[in-house]
Amino acid sequence: MHHGNTGHGKPKPRTFRSFLEEHCQQDLLRFITCGSVDDGKSTLIGRMLWESKMLFDDQAEQLELESGRYGTQGGNLDFALLVDGLSAKREPGITIDVAYRFFATAKRRFIVVDTPGHEQYTRNMATEASTADAAILLVDARKGSLLQTRRHACIVSIMGIRHIVLAINKMDLAGFREKIFTDIRASFLPFAKRLGINSLSAIPISALSGENVTKSSDCMPWYSGPTLMAWLESLEIKHSASGKPVFPVQWVNHPDAQFRGYSGTVAEGIVSKGNLIRVTASGQTAEIRDIITMEGSREHASAGDAVTLLLDREIDISRGDVLTLAREPVTMSDQFEAVLVWMHDDPGLAGRTYELKLATQWVPASITAIKYRIGIDTLSHESCRQIGLNDISVCNIATGKPLAITSYSERKVLGSFILVDRYTNATVAAGMIRHSLRRAANIHQQPLSVGRADREKLNHHKGRVIWLTGLSGSGKSTLANALDIELHRTGMRTYILDGDNIRQGLNRDLGFSEADRVENIRRVAEVARLMMDAGLIVITAFISPFIKDRQMARELVGERDFLEVYVSAPLDVCEERDPKGLYQKARRGEIPLMTGIGSPYEPPVQPDFIADTGNVPLNSIVEALMAVLTRRSEDDQEIRKTATLS
Amino acid sequence: MSYIFYTLKTCPVPEQGIADITEEKIRCRIRLHGIAIFPDGVLAMAAHNNPDSLSDALCMKHYFSATAPQASTMPVKSPYPPGLRQLEAESIHIMREALAESENPVMLYSIGKDSSVMLHLARKAFHPAGIPFPLLHVDTRWKFREMYLFRDTISGTDGIDLLVHINPEAVEKDINPFDHGSAMHTAITKTEALKQALDHYRFDVVFGGARRDEEKSRAKERIFSFRTSTHRWDPKNQRPELTTGSGCFPVKRRSRKPYGSAHSVAIP
Numbered sequence: 001m002h003h004g005n006t007g008h009g010k011p012k013p014r015t016f017r018s019f020l021e022e023h024c025q026q027d028l029l030r031f032i033t034c035g036s037v038d039d040g041k042s043t044l045i046g047r048m049l050w051e052s053k054m055l056f057d058d059q060a061e062q063l064e065l066e067s068g069r070y071g072t073q074g075g076n077l078d079f080a081l082l083v084d085g086l087s088a089k090r091e092p093g094i095t096i097d098v099a100y101r102f103f104a105t106a107k108r109r110f111i112v113v114d115t116p117g118h119e120q121y122t123r124n125m126a127t128e129a130s131t132a133d134a135a136i137l138l139v140d141a142r143k144g145s146l147l148q149t150r151r152h153a154c155i156v157s158i159m160g161i162r163h164i165v166l167a168i169n170k171m172d173l174a175g176f177r178e179k180i181f182t183d184i185r186a187s188f189l190p191f192a193k194r195l196g197i198n199s200l201s202a203i204p205i206s207a208l209s210g211e212n213v214t215k216s217s218d219c220m221p222w223y224s225g226p227t228l229m230a231w232l233e234s235l236e237i238k239h240s241a242s243g244k245p246v247f248p249v250q251w252v253n254h255p256d257a258q259f260r261g262y263s264g265t266v267a268e269g270i271v272s273k274g275n276l277i278r279v280t281a282s283g284q285t286a287e288i289r290d291i292i293t294m295e296g297s298r299e300h301a302s303a304g305d306a307v308t309l310l311l312d313r314e315i316d317i318s319r320g321d322v323l324t325l326a327r328e329p330v331t332m333s334d335q336f337e338a339v340l341v342w343m344h345d346d347p348g349l350a351g352r353t354y355e356l357k358l359a360t361q362w363v364p365a366s367i368t369a370i371k372y373r374i375g376i377d378t379l380s381h382e383s384c385r386q387i388g389l390n391d392i393s394v395c396n397i398a399t400g401k402p403l404a405i406t407s408y409s410e411r412k413v414l415g416s417f418i419l420v421d422r423y424t425n426a427t428v429a430a431g432m433i434r435h436s437l438r439r440a441a442n443i444h445q446q447p448l449s450v451g452r453a454d455r456e457k458l459n460h461h462k463g464r465v466i467w468l469t470g471l472s473g474s475g476k477s478t479l480a481n482a483l484d485i486e487l488h489r490t491g492m493r494t495y496i497l498d499g500d501n502i503r504q505g506l507n508r509d510l511g512f513s514e515a516d517r518v519e520n521i522r523r524v525a526e527v528a529r530l531m532m533d534a535g536l537i538v539i540t541a542f543i544s545p546f547i548k549d550r551q552m553a554r555e556l557v558g559e560r561d562f563l564e565v566y567v568s569a570p571l572d573v574c575e576e577r578d579p580k581g582l583y584q585k586a587r588r589g590e591i592p593l594m595t596g597i598g599s600p601y602e603p604p605v606q607p608d609f610i611a612d613t614g615n616v617p618l619n620s621i622v623e624a625l626m627a628v629l630t631r632r633s634e635d636d637q638e639i640r641k642t643a644t645l646s
Numbered sequence: 647m648s649y650i651f652y653t654l655k656t657c658p659v660p661e662q663g664i665a666d667i668t669e670e671k672i673r674c675r676i677r678l679h680g681i682a683i684f685p686d687g688v689l690a691m692a693a694h695n696n697p698d699s700l701s702d703a704l705c706m707k708h709y710f711s712a713t714a715p716q717a718s719t720m721p722v723k724s725p726y727p728p729g730l731r732q733l734e735a736e737s738i739h740i741m742r743e744a745l746a747e748s749e750n751p752v753m754l755y756s757i758g759k760d761s762s763v764m765l766h767l768a769r770k771a772f773h774p775a776g777i778p779f780p781l782l783h784v785d786t787r788w789k790f791r792e793m794y795l796f797r798d799t800i801s802g803t804d805g806i807d808l809l810v811h812i813n814p815e816a817v818e819k820d821i822n823p824f825d826h827g828s829a830m831h832t833a834i835t836k837t838e839a840l841k842q843a844l845d846h847y848r849f850d851v852v853f854g855g856a857r858r859d860e861e862k863s864r865a866k867e868r869i870f871s872f873r874t875s876t877h878r879w880d881p882k883n884q885r886p887e888l889t890t891g892s893g894c895f896p897v898k899r900r901s902r903k904p905y906g907s908a909h910s911v912a913i914p
Contacts, residue, residue, distance in 0.1 A: 028729035100858050109729040127886040250742040255775035263771075265739045294773040306738035306771070319746050343886045360746070418886075427885050 026104060029237055032113045032128050032161075034152040035138030040169045044138065044207035045101055045114055046079025048229065051214045052103040079207070107233045122390040123343035126155050126430060130416065133237050134163035136228070141174035141181070141204070145188045151376040153188075157195040158339055158392065158432065160408060163235050164192075165201040167228060172206040176219040194379055203228050245269035246330065246411060247277070247323040248359035253308050261292055261308035262317055264360070267413035270302040271309070271325075278326040279317055280404040285326045286311040320361045322404035322414065330414060332402035333436035335368070338417075339408075340393050344428035346421070348387030348395075349515045351522040353552045354428065356399060358417035364400040364555070365419065371395060386515045387429075396437060408432035423548065455535035461492050462633060463532035465557045466625075468611075469544045469604065470567030471596045472582055473574035475613035476541040479567055482622050487537055490626075495531055497524055497540045512593045518549055525553035532561060545601045560636065565625065566607035569614040571596050738771040740869055741853065745771075745778060748851035754840075755781035755800075755808065757793045760855035768853070769804070776805035779853075782843055785812045786835040788823060809847070813839035841877050 033041045067078045099114045113132060115125040129135065135156045139145050145166075156164060166188060174180045185202040192200045203212055204223050211217035214229040226234065246267040253261040271277070275288045290310040291298040301307045309323070317323075324330055342348050348367060356365035372381040373393040387393050408415030419429040456462050466483070468476040480496050487494045503510070507523055510516040521544050528538045544550050554562045574596070575583040586594035593599040609628050611621045745751060753768060755761045768777045783797060801808035815821070816835045823831040844852065856867070868887055873879050 026727050026729050028732050102858060104729075109727070123886055250739070251746045253772065253775050259774060261774075263742055265735060292774070294770040304732055304735050306735040306742070308773070360743070427887075430886065 026107065026109045027237060028109045028111065029134065029232060029235065030111045030113065030132045031134040031136060031163075031232065032115050032125070032132040032156075033136045033138060034115050034125055034129075034156070035169075036140070036143075036146050036148040039138040039140045040080075040207045041114055041138055042080035043078075044136075044167070044169065044205075044213070045112055046081070047207050047210055047213050048110075048112070049101060049103050050077075050079055051210065051229075052105055105229065105233060110232065122151065122155065123341060123430075125152060126159060126341040127343075129156050129159035129161060130412075130430065132159075132161055134165070134232065134235055135161045136165050136167050139166060139168050139184060139188075141168050141170045141184065144184045145191075147377050149188075150191055153192065153195060153197070154374070154376050154379065155341070155392070157197055158341075160412065160432070164197055165203060165228070165231055168202060168204045169207055171204045171211060171217075171220065172209050176204075176211075176217075178220070178222040181220075181223070201225070201231060203231060243269050244328045244411075245271045245275075245325055246413060247271065247309065248361075248413065249317055249319055249321045249323065250360050251319060252317065259310075260314070261310050262323070263306075263308045264323075265306045266301050266303055267359070268303050268411055269325075270300050272300045276326040277309075277311070277323045278329050279315065280322040280324060280330055280332060281402070282316065282321075284315040286313050286315050288312075320359075322359060322361070330404050330406055330411075331436060333405050334399045334402040335437040336397055336405060337371070337434045337437060338395060338397050338431040339374075339434065340367075340387060340391075340395050340419075340429045340431045342387045342389055342391045342393070342429050344421070344426055345389055346428065347389075347514070348391075348393075348419075348429060349518045350385075350395075351518045351552070352548060353422065353555065354419040355422055356397070356403075356417050356419055356431075358403055358405065359413055361403050363403060364422075365397055366552075367395045368398045369396040385513075394434070397431070405433055405436060407435055422551070452533050452535065459493050459535045461537070462561070462636065463535045464537045464561050464563060464629070464632075465528045465532050465553075466537065466539045466563045466565060466629075467528075467544070467550065467553060468539065468541045468565045468567050469550060469607075470611075471569065471571060471574045471601055472543055472594070473577045473579055474567040474569040475577075475611070475618075476543075476567045478618065479565075479611055479613065479621060480539045480541040482618055483625060484539055486622050486626060492537050493535060494537045494539065497528060497531075497538060497542075499542045502527075502542075512599075517546070521546075521549040521553060522556075525556045528553070529557050532557065543595050543601070545595045545599065547602045547604070550604065560632075563609065563628070563632070564604055564607045565609045565611055566604045567611045567613055568603070569612075573614045734767065734770070737767045741768055741771040744851050744853065744870070750847070750849050751779045751851040751853065752782045752809070752847065752849040753777070753779060753853040754855075755783050755797075757783070757789060757797050760857065764853060764855035765800070777807075780807040780809050782847075782849075782852075783808060783810045784836060784839045784843060785810050786831065786839075787812060787816065788831070788835075809843070811839055811843035811846070813842060844877065 035041050066081045101112045103110050113128045115128050168184050181204040205212040212227045247264050249262045249264050251263040253263045278285045289312045291301050292308040350367045353364050353366045356363050371394045373384045373391050375382050406414040415433040417431045418427050421428050470476050484494050507520050510520050531538045585591050586597045595601050821834050868884050
């Protein structure tokens, strides 16, 4: 069924069984090809598919047909057409997204990932590099190594690919001259050294005419090294760096009372029947009683095997737990330093909360500090306040609860994670952990003898945070003041945090950029929480225009103690009131980021209370809010009673 | 010369089937109409057991019923290349991950070879529990009858829950490949019907099996290729995936919408 088109190659196996036997020694190598636009990636992959005879007759026929119709090689076969699938990409003649191809030689099966060359697809390249064992960096012999090649080399080394080859392509257009090859290699070597790529292979090729791809080139007798295919076949595949077993639990297999197994993939090392394992989070241990697969029970399972473990005793294990050998535990940490590859148009900001997924664990997490951005071409450290699309930066991350982690260099599976936007569910960043900043086991809250409950008892009321949000001029400060008076009159201890007052002191250093607004709200939320802990009812009056940031405040304070009040008035009403003359200034262009005019306001989706200051008189609003607060207190008492009873 | 194809309504239950189609009836037909018979299912078994007794009008390129007990063979113990073993393990990992993070998953099942691989992988992933999600057959009504028999046998075994959806419009207008062309038949009975079923059952993850080289755009599918709530796919704007071995990729993005977009899972 496969066509035989080139002179090279082995005789075809005659029977299915001999085919299987021939292939039973093949292992699997994943590699990526990267390079700039028009370096010839698609042509190279097409050539490899063609020469490994992995094309079916109909595909070969179609290639001939399409080469005539769309080909860029005169009457000759245009191998790039084998790879370039979607018409959208064919039109401009560039590869727009990642594509996967399979081929095999007698020694090995290959999955090749074709990654986009364009700079705006750097994020795609980074993700694909995370899966690969090897990388081919393609360079056009006529152009030498470009900024983009250095960028790719940098990403590839950050993602931990150990085998990298510089394939200097289009040697046919460079007269097959040795000097061109050695010059490009020599110019790239120092950069590779700085990336920690110590043994860099370089191979002169022509993907178009097939020189040094699978057969040694007669045109370049000065080159005596392996062909590209020989290089790929000879690489040693090493899946595990540490060799210490890690088993992230994916799923509890519990069909009936008789069977309770823990399904997952052994990430590293080997586990065997009888091994004593430890659940990282709880510290509980148990012995592996059996290793189950559909083919039957097994003595051992090694890295990459998807199995189900049975333990000798009942311990509490659920999805997200990480099992290790009891004598080789991994640490838990909730703060670490990591390299982030930013993958989204929305910038990454310190203080904003994301969902973090590491192995099978999900936790809320935030960037606590952006340390620097890595300048890809020079590897310099550049300071920055926010992380943009395709930026590679070093950051500190804090998670909502401790995670089982290691460094990326030690174990990829526990050292890599993604950040997901909580609202759009978009994956915004990929991260590689460098090291833990502290061990969660060693940090405890400073124990205090007098607690919040004691202070609340003394006050005869609970501490709360009443968070007013709304446009400038919607009446936040007015409402805060009226509510404060009413609460104070009924004997409650209160405090108002007002936007203008805070910005004159605590947050004097902050401007109105998005990053600064996030930090502004974070600090206010932290202060409000401390004051609430001191037993006060805190009223905050900030525009706080972004849903994400109010959500951050809500989580910091706690759902039960947080009361989000949407102070709602139409923009034209606010503009008419304009108590501080800000709208007038904004309309004159003097305040570029004025909320409602130059910067958006995201109204709450489900506020705890809506204060319609445009239509309802102030005293009615205050009355209604007091009722809400009373109801909340009654609910709390009810909850406490239920808790005591049970 | 013209040919007329038509289906002999044999009964799926062997005893009745054999009793029903007597040799004499068949001989009679051949004498009268000069027809050629392509035996199928039960008739194939009968013909195979007694090849000399029937006319040479029988075209003996028949096959056993896939569901008949005689046809079942022991699985071949074949050498198992490490590369394939790795791909199988990765597929199992993906299936478990998709199950764990979805609320209402389903696996597409078309009775074909890709579906068979998927079905087998799913059984392996959740063994000894049964497959913890239903299969969905989007029925074009133009499969070989043997395939329907096979499907019905599958749906009865190992607690497999099989849903079948046929586009009611296709039934109403009797859409078929001969009168309407295969493109229209495919669009209405496959593409449209699939969208109807996804909307009806509100699945949030859909497993599907396809070869990377089947069509060029399949090479662009991610492990989790997100579709919009109107089932559109934007291959230029896909969510990045970080798959470090058995590592980290998001399945369900904890959609807060009551009804998230339909996702499909392609197994590498």
